[in-house]
Amino acid sequence: MTTALVPTMGALHGGHVALLRAARNECDRVVMSLFVNPTQFAPGEDFDRYPRDEQRDRRIAAEERVDAVYAPAVAEMYPEGFSAGVQAGSAAEGFEGDARPGHFDAVATVVLKLFNRIRPGVAYFGQKDAQQVAVIRQMVRDLDVPVRVRVVPTVREPDGLALSSRNVYLSAEERRRAGSLHRALVANDPSLVEGELEYMAVVDPETFRRTDPRPGALVVGAARFGTTRLIDNVPLEAA
Numbered sequence: 369m370t371t372a373l374v375p376t377m378g379a380l381h382g383g384h385v386a387l388l389r390a391a392r393n394e395c396d397r398v399v400m401s402l403f404v405n406p407t408q409f410a411p412g413e414d415f416d417r418y419p420r421d422e423q424r425d426r427r428i429a430a431e432e433r434v435d436a437v438y439a440p441a442v443a444e445m446y447p448e449g450f451s452a453g454v455q456a457g458s459a460a461e462g463f464e465g466d467a468r469p470g471h472f473d474a475v476a477t478v479v480l481k482l483f484n485r486i487r488p489g490v491a492y493f494g495q496k497d498a499q500q501v502a503v504i505r506q507m508v509r510d511l512d513v514p515v516r517v518r519v520v521p522t523v524r525e526p527d528g529l530a531l532s533s534r535n536v537y538l539s540a541e542e543r544r545r546a547g548s549l550h551r552a553l554v555a556n557d558p559s560l561v562e563g564e565l566e567y568m569a570v571v572d573p574e575t576f577r578r579t580d581p582r583p584g585a586l587v588v589g590a591a592r593f594g595t596t597r598l599i600d601n602v603p604l605e606a607a
């Protein structure tokens with residue numbers, strides 16, 4: 369009997385559904401966690417306005433035949449006196465780790481807590497958050513966490529924009545420009561980004577160190593469209 373865990377922050381979209389479907393296909397029991405983890409948001413980030421609709425999320429989970437939704441309260445995850453935590457490894461250096469100090473420590477900590485509470489055999493993550501995947505894989509490997517990590521390809525809008533709970537922040541005009549991030553990554557050409565580019569680089573998907581372009585390496589990028597910060601990545605194909 370294999371239990372799958374699909375960790376989410378809710379505001380479910382087609383990307384989350386792809387994770388739930390992979391889990392449903394591959395495992396006996398599917399648990400979806402629903403927790404907007406306050407510790408992984410820096411002061412001034414969007415924790416307070418992060419989209420939340422638990423009823424809708426529970427409806428989608430039921431449609432996708434999720435066996436259980438685990439939606440703890442913040443005080444349940446972080447009771448009075450909570451102070452230990454995971455220190456994310458070297459995969460957390462650079463890129464999102466630089467842009468969001470402490471973010472990956474907080475992600476690794478909450479994911480380990482979820483693993484310990486749900487005890488899944490397999491946990492499902494999206495390729496869209498490639499550095500998060502590298503950090504979780506490194507934690508699992510280095511700390512001997514008894515979980516298999518499955519990564520599901522990024523689900524996109526027709527113009528290439530990766531589905532994200534944060535896309536709802538985009539105005540119509542920003543939404544039109546946001547499709548340029550994917551086109552820029554595919555071409556590995558920063559000049560194609562019709563927004564404020566924060567970084568674009570070719571990295572090794574395991575270590576997240578910069579590498580020369582080669583098949584299997586990832587082109588990763590982050591850009592702002594208005595006040596909304598989006599990240600995405602595409603693998604380099606054989607030429």
Ligand code: AMP
Nearest residue numbers: 376377378383493494496497522523531
């Ligand atoms: P979040 O709720 O944003 O924390 O995302 C929960 C999980 O869904 C993470 O593993 C994400 O990488 C994954 N995810 C988010 N967007 C997508 C997408 N467009 N395609 C595939 N997976 C995604």
